Amino acid sequence: MxxxxxxxxxxxxRRLEDVAPLTADEKQVLxxxxxxxxxxxxxxxxxxxxxxxxQCCLLxxxxxxxxxxxxxxxxxxxxxxxxGDMPDLLxxxxxxxxxxxxxxxxxxxxxxxxxxxxxxxxxxxxxxxxLWRDTLVDAAVFREWMVGxxxxxxxxxxxxxxxxxxxxxEIAGLxxxxxxxxxxxxxxxxxxxxxxxxxxxxxxxxxxxxxxxVWRGKGLTVTDWEGLKRAGEFDPGYLHLGYAGAA
Amino acid sequence: MxxxxxxxxxxxxRRLEDVAPLTADEKQVLxxxxxxxxxxxxxxxxxxxxxxxxQCCLLxxxxxxxxxxxxxxxxxxxxxxxxGDMPDLLxxxxxxxxxxxxxxxxxxxxxxxxxxxxxxxxxxxxxxxxLWRDTLVDAAVFREWMVGxxxxxxxxxxxxxxxxxxxxxEIAGLxxxxxxxxxxxxxxxxxxxxxxxxxxxxxxxxxxxxxxxVWRGKGLTVTDWEGLKRAGEFDPGYLHLGYAGAA
DNA sequence: CGCCTATTTGATCTGATTCAAACAATGTGG
DNA sequence: CCACATTGTTTGAATCAGATCAAATAGGCG
Numbered sequence: 142m143x144x145x146x147x148x149x150x151x152x153x154x155r156r157l158e159d160v161a162p163l164t165a166d167e168k169q170v171l172x173x174x175x176x177x178x179x180x181x182x183x184x185x186x187x188x189x190x191x192x193x194x195x196q197c198c199l200l201x202x203x204x205x206x207x208x209x210x211x212x213x214x215x216x217x218x219x220x221x222x223x224x225g226d227m228p229d230l231l232x233x234x235x236x237x238x239x240x241x242x243x244x245x246x247x248x249x250x251x252x253x254x255x256x257x258x259x260x261x262x263x264x265x266x267x268x269x270x271x272l273w274r275d276t277l278v279d280a281a282v283f284r285e286w287m288v289g290x291x292x293x294x295x296x297x298x299x300x301x302x303x304x305x306x307x308x309x310x311e312i313a314g315l316x317x318x319x320x321x322x323x324x325x326x327x328x329x330x331x332x333x334x335x336x337x338x339x340x341x342x343x344x345x346x347x348x349x350x351x352x353x354x355v356w357r358g359k360g361l362t363v364t365d366w367e368g369l370k371r372a373g374e375f376d377p378g379y380l381h382l383g384y385a386g387a388a
Numbered sequence: 389m390x391x392x393x394x395x396x397x398x399x400x401x402r403r404l405e406d407v408a409p410l411t412a413d414e415k416q417v418l419x420x421x422x423x424x425x426x427x428x429x430x431x432x433x434x435x436x437x438x439x440x441x442x443q444c445c446l447l448x449x450x451x452x453x454x455x456x457x458x459x460x461x462x463x464x465x466x467x468x469x470x471x472g473d474m475p476d477l478l479x480x481x482x483x484x485x486x487x488x489x490x491x492x493x494x495x496x497x498x499x500x501x502x503x504x505x506x507x508x509x510x511x512x513x514x515x516x517x518x519l520w521r522d523t524l525v526d527a528a529v530f531r532e533w534m535v536g537x538x539x540x541x542x543x544x545x546x547x548x549x550x551x552x553x554x555x556x557x558e559i560a561g562l563x564x565x566x567x568x569x570x571x572x573x574x575x576x577x578x579x580x581x582x583x584x585x586x587x588x589x590x591x592x593x594x595x596x597x598x599x600x601x602v603w604r605g606k607g608l609t610v611t612d613w614e615g616l617k618r619a620g621e622f623d624p625g626y627l628h629l630g631y632a633g634a635a
Numbered sequence: 636c637g638c639c640t641a642t643t644t645g646a647t648c649t650g651a652t653t654c655a656a657a658c659a660a661t662g663t664g665g
Numbered sequence: 666c667c668a669c670a671t672t673g674t675t676t677g678a679a680t681c682a683g684a685t686c687a688a689a690t691a692g693g694c695g
Contacts, residue, residue, distance in 0.1 A: 209535050212621065217535040231528075234521040239528050239626040263513060273520050274481040280527035281478075281486050283534060288456050288464040290538045291582030295683070326641060335538030337684050342643060358641095358692080374459065379486040542651070573673060584652050589675060605660085605673095 149178060149201050149251055152225030152313065157271040159312075159383040167265055174261065176251040183324070187229070187242040187250065194232045196252045200224055203248020204324050208332070209240045218333035220282060221245070221306065221325070223313055230276055233258055246324035278381050285379040290335040293374065295344045298334045300373030303354060307363055308377055312385045319363035348372075396425060396448050396498055399472030399560065404518040406559075406630040414512055421508065423498040430571070434476070434489040434497065441479045443499045447471055450495020451571050455579070456487045465580035467529060468492070468553065468572070470560055477523055480505055493571035525628050532626040537582040540621065542591045545581045547620030550601060554610055555624055559632045566610035595619075 150172055157163060163171070178201065181187075187198055187205065205222040219240065222228045228242050233255055244250075262269035282305075289298045306323060310316040331341045348354050353369045355362045363369050397419055404410060410418070425448065428434075434452065435441055452469040466487065469475045475489050480502055491497075509516035529552075536545045553570060557563040578588045595601050600616045602609045610616050 207531075209531070211535070211539060215539045217538045219531045219534055231524045234517060234524050235528070235628050237625065237628070239628070240531060266510060269516070270481060273523070276520070276527065277478045277481050277523060280523065280530060281482070283527060283530035284454075284456070284466045284487060287466055287530060287534055287537060288458070290534060291464045292458060292462045327643095328641080338641090339643085339685080340683055342641095343683095346643085378484065381482050381484070381486070575673075585673090586653080586675085587651055589673095590651095593675085 149176065149249075150174065150199075152201065153199055153227070155313075155385075156225040156275065157268065159385045160271060160274060161267070161383075163267070163271075167268055170261065170265060171268070174253055175257055176253050178249065178251050180249050181244055181247065183244055183246050185244045187244065188232075188238050189241045190238050192238045193236055194229060194238065194255075196254045197227055197232060197258060198229050198242070199251040199253060200226045200228065201249040201251050203250075204245040205242055205248060206245050206329065206333075207240055207242050216332045217335070218329060219286070220279065221333070223310060223315060225313055227272075227275065228279075230272060245329065274381075281379045281381060286333075295334070295336050295340055296347060297373050298336070299330065299341065299344050299348065300353065300369050301375050302330065302334060302373075303348075303361065303363065304370055304373050304375035304377075305380070307361075308380065308382075312382065319366055321361050322359050323361055324359055396423065396496075397421065397446075399448065400446055400474070402560075402632075403472040403522065404515065406632045407518060407521060408514070408630075410514070410518075414515055417508065417512060418515070421500055422504055423500050425496065425498050427496050428491055428494065430491055430493050432491050434491065435479075435485055436488045437485050439485045440483055441476060441485065441502075443501045444474055444479060444505060445476050445489070446498040446500060447473045447475065448496040448498050450497075451492040452489055452495060453492050453576065453580075454487055454489050463579045464582070465576060466533070467526065468580070470557060470562060472560055474519075474522065475526075477519060492576065521628075528626045528628060533580075542581070542583050542587055543594060544620050545583070546577065546588065546591050546595065547600065547616050548622050549577065549581060549620075550595075550608065550610065551617055551620050551622035551624075552627070554608075555627060555629075559629065566613055568608050569606050570608055571606055 154163065154168055154171055157171075176199070188194055190209065200222050202224045205226070205228060206218050207220045207222065207228055208216055208218045210216050220228070229238070232238060262272065285305075289301050293301065307316055307319055307321055310321045315321065327341045327345065328338045330336075331338045334341070345356060348369075349356060351368070351372075353363065353365045353372060355364055369375070401410065401415055401418055404418075423446070434445055437456065447469050449471045452473070452475060453465050454467045454469065454475055455463055455465045457463050467475070476485070479485060509519065536548050540548065554563055554566055554568055557568045562568065574588045574592065575585045577583075578585045581588070592603060596603060598615070598619075600610065600612045600619060602611055616622070
């Protein structure tokens with residue numbers, strides 16, 4: 142059942158090493174983490190609000206979203222996740238999920254039991270710190286999104302989101318020359334930024350007209366990085382990039 | 389210089405014990421934490437975006453805000469803090485502050501050096517877990533605010549904020565009969581909820597007209613708790629209350 | 636090919652902003 | 666204790682960014 146391959150855990154190791162390199166021993170412990178791997182299709186729930194998970198999910202590849210549903214069907218997406226992310230690491234310390242996670246595109250997921258993660262953080266304080274730090278960076282992203290939703294124009298919000306996705310995917314080795322592949326529909330972007338689908342469509346057309354991006358379907362290329370950063374007031378400080386972001 | 393009194397740390401201990409009681413030993417270690425106490429006036433910065441703090445701040449009493457300033461003076465407030473909160477605990481793992489903290493009302497602040505906190509979490513895993521958990525609850529509050537700013541009406545947003553403040557202050561022993569003292573101006577509320585001051589004023593008048601609250605200056609009494617919760621779609625799950633919230 | 640989902644366009648509406656000014660409360664110094 | 670300054674609240678009118686409703690077009694994909 143517990144089918145894992147060493148390569149599956151490499152994205153996580155890379156992530157944790159962003160701040161401080163791990164020792165050979167620490168890396169080995171991570172590689173030996175028992176993990177159950179599952180492939181799931183697009184739009185599948187990973188965990189739902191109210192669940193009490195006994196394991197954490199590591200996104201091995203694909204794309205996932207964190208969201209809450211309101212009574213009347215409105216939805217707020219709170220973050221997007223890519224390979225190497227552990228979007229529900231928080232379940233290690235918060236028993237009940239206060240939101241849901243779902244795949245956006247077909248994805249490969251690794252599940253690691255809480256008991257193994259608890260042992261890991263008890264015995265390896267530096268890994269524990271790196272994981273804690275990772276949850277703090279998540280929180281920093283939430284804060285930055287709050288600023289956008291609360292105080293920035295739709296134009297700036299979309300520009301900012303594109304900057305963030307390109308930056309994060311570059312670090313994960315998923316971008317080349319400011320070009321990325323994102324499975325996001327305009328409806329998803331609307332729900333992430335507190336806008337309507339129609340308005341997102343119109344603003345994207347404006348970004349295209351302003352020659353900031355070429356964006357067709359899943360293919361997105363930033364053609365004017367400086368211009369896009371300016372439009373989105375994007376300052377990557379909140380991503381707290383370590384070595385990886387220094388390049 | 390290091391003037392501390394044992395009573396100063398009690399709010400923090402109460403907070404950490406929300407999930408699991410601490411041992412006598414653990415409590416003693418916390419009480420012995422070297423802390424420098426300072427009284428500051430209203431509207432004073434505690435730390436600024438870009439700072440690299442070497443200590444964490446524990447709010448002993450008063451009221452504080454977490455915020456970011458944008459280029460043209462717009463401001464987004466990301467959380468409010470009360471006694472027992474450690475709003476910059478994240479600085480233990482994130483070197484550079486990505487936002488600022490300031491007092492809202494005159495406050496008593498305790499400062500604890502990172503080195504002491506690091507020793508604490510190395511030697512007391514259960515305290516470490518409780519502190520980590522605390523930062524995760526902060527993040528949960530950010531997420532809930534995102535939902536409000538992104539998808540709820542101004543009326544619901546303000547109702548929700550009042551519900552949250554009353555709930556949190558009740559747990560901290562700062563409320564009686566759904567009555568609290570908050571030093572928030574309508575301008576601060578606007579900057580927290582992504583609204584304009586004028587609109588906040590009009591909506592508060594509507595809440596009063598609907599007999600949900602009596603709110604005059606710093607004195608706020610919820611006169612219809614169920615009605616206010618309904619109006620704000622308030623479900624306290626995201627606060628992840630433990631024993632304290634069970635009452 | 637045909638179905639389903641996404642994108643695009645147009646027209647209309649509205650929640651919330653902005654600007655401007657009056658008013659109330661609080662605090663300060665003489 | 667009052668005059669004055671400062672900050673916060675309230676009101677009104679005009680405007681706008683973005684939502685909503687409705688329908689047409691365009692992609693993907695089995």
